Amino acid sequence: SQTIHQWPATLVQPVGSPLSLECTVEGTSNPNLYWYRQAAGRGLQLLFYSVGIGQISSEVPQNLSASRPQDRQFILSSKKLLLSDSGFYLCAWTALSNSPLHFGNGTRLTVT
């Protein structure tokens, strides 16, 4: 069966520090991968998605970037964190178009 791993679960970082969140999927090949952010009182906002290795689409211009160095690995990064980057970050995958997304357990990021 397919599983998705996301880490770390919790992260506290100072303003101006770099960020790297990692997500991996097991049990499937060539998944579509997604990064969402959930801010307090808001729904989930799509940040990036990827349909293949090295293929990244950005939905919202911001201080973050994403990379997909391997088929089942998706990384969310920042060179310098801002206070506004605080939130709950969720990675998700789907194997087929028009299928539900399956989510990881999320990372709670607090920028201080």
Place this chain on the structure above:
Amino acid sequence: AQTVTQSQPEMSVQEAETVTLSCTYDTSESNYYLFWYKQPPSRQMILVIRQEAYKQQNATENRFSVNFQKAAKSFSLKISDSQLGDTAMYFCAFMKTSHTGANSKLTFGKGITLSVRP
């Protein structure tokens, strides 16, 4: 662009009773999918139910069912025999049908917090 609106921020229901969560959406697409996701305090996003827009029959999954009104662009979730474990945030989500196989993006509402009282 598609939008999803959940106008009720919070609801409360007595255990074993029935509750309906509302959702409306706006789109110019004719083919799409609608979903309800549940986010318990653990914050894991769990798929509750899915509805294909081309199907007239409302989807049902055990105690969960939807009332899909395509013309009104309404997609409500009914939870029957509410249980304490149903306490969670519920998100309505929209997915445009993709024919290219390229991607499937979900657009979410802001969510509604449901509390089930013992």
